[in-house]
Amino acid sequence: PTDDDGFYIPPLNFAMVDNGIFRSGFPDTANFPFLQSLGLRSIICLCPEPYPEANAEFVKSNGIQLFQFGIEGCKEDRSLSKSISKRIRSICHSSRNTTVHPNIELEEPFVNIPEDTIREALKVVLDEKNHPLLIHCNRGKHRTGCLVGCFRKLQRWCLSSVFDEYQRFAAAKSRVSDQRFMELFDASSFKHLPMSFSCSMR
Amino acid sequence: PTDDDGFYIPPLNFAMVDNGIFRSGFPDTANFPFLQSLGLRSIICLCPEPYPEANAEFVKSNGIQLFQFGIEGCKEDRSLSKSISKRIRSICHSSRNTTVHPNIELEEPFVNIPEDTIREALKVVLDEKNHPLLIHCNRGKHRTGCLVGCFRKLQRWCLSSVFDEYQRFAAAKSRVSDQRFMELFDASSFKHLPMSFSCSMR
Structure with missing residues (x-):
């Protein structure tokens, strides 16, 4: 078996x-x-x-x-998560010499x-x-x-x-x-x- | 207890x-x-x-x-290990802009x-x-x-x-x-x- x-x-x-x-x-x-x-x-x-x-x-x-x-495996507020994600991308895009994967994976410190x-x-x-x-x-x-x-x-x-x-x-x-x-x-x-x-x- | x-x-x-x-x-x-x-x-x-x-x-x-x-917890040939360690330090010292801790810790891939x-x-x-x-x-x-x-x-x-x-x-x-x-x-x-x-x- x-x-x-x-x-x-x-x-x-x-x-x-x-x-x-x-x-x-x-x-x-x-x-x-x-x-x-x-x-x-x-x-x-x-x-x-x-x-x-x-x-x-x-x-x-x-x-x-x-x-x-x-x-749920990932229960954080997704709208909040998305807005943070967007924020991070905009910060990264504005700084030169930085490459960030567009689907940046966020830490999930607030999963309930x-x-x-x-x-x-x-x-x-x-x-x-x-x-x-x-x-x-x-x-x-x-x-x-x-x-x-x-x-x-x-x-x-x-x-x-x-x-x-x-x-x-x-x-x-x-x-x-x-x-x-x-x-x-x-x-x-x-x-x-x-x-x-x-x-x-x- | x-x-x-x-x-x-x-x-x-x-x-x-x-x-x-x-x-x-x-x-x-x-x-x-x-x-x-x-x-x-x-x-x-x-x-x-x-x-x-x-x-x-x-x-x-x-x-x-x-x-x-x-x-033994660490049974590699210590004299060999030391000679490799010395070699690495000498390589690192000869290259500029490199800081190496003198007691560089080696990987131990040959512990028996x-x-x-x-x-x-x-x-x-x-x-x-x-x-x-x-x-x-x-x-x-x-x-x-x-x-x-x-x-x-x-x-x-x-x-x-x-x-x-x-x-x-x-x-x-x-x-x-x-x-x-x-x-x-x-x-x-x-x-x-x-x-x-x-x-x-x-």
Whole structure:
């Protein structure tokens, strides 16, 4: 149940978060044999777009429950973003000896992660009946990183360790706004949920 | 059993590799409460230096078995390295308008990872009687990355996924020689060992 050479191809940015919890970027058909080897019981998809047909077929035929919590990948005010973008281009055009790609990619420091959605997703993550479980978004960096970061806060990881893990996956794409979201996230309401994870207090 | 504020401080570059297997940089006393929460049965240290007193005391008082497989962190031919370093400085000094720090840091593309040592360490990793187990070196990048990479080859991960994981931890410090070592590592002799890990074939 692997590729032609008998090798497994884990999805981009795949990693084990804790017992029965995995994270990754969007799985492709090439990753299905690997995902089958995990014996997944459920998948949390954090993208709002309809699940691709091949993936929908995969979860159905493997008896995997799909939980979709749609979070926009890039939720900043696009009109504001465009106006800043235009401004930057006009500044750059007015200075000599500067070449700027017209589709200049802006940093996105103000992407809003909806707290309620993360809370609902976290409940699914914490319910061991759903394990083994895979959390994924598109690239496995921002939305997945925020959900995992909130899970780490529940495990009482200090903030710098939460950020260290977030940055390992997001790397150059790390967002201040994501880290601020995790910093502000209040995990205290989850106090009385069952916690039998490897890294939690016993 | 945490820091003053009740937060856990995982070691630098801490992550879960698979069921019962963790990886990290060198644990500090601040990390001990977190490591206690993992209920470790053993630790693999890949550094050749004597284990620090505080760490030795920690493993002893927690009934953790320490396996030390000393691998030099930087094993390139130092005389060769020095002569290259000198050469580069002399080239740079002869060209005008170039400032070079006298202790120019060289890339280390020829660090030798000793295969026999990795094989011995891998046997310890594969023995479930040693789990939960922590693998660590100094920064949790190169030596730990190579051992984990060889473990992934045993799990039949394709090479690009092995490298993707290696690079996530080594980042800008990624070494071609480490990746070449993992590429050449022949995992076939381990075929008949018990494999009941989450990502292995069932």
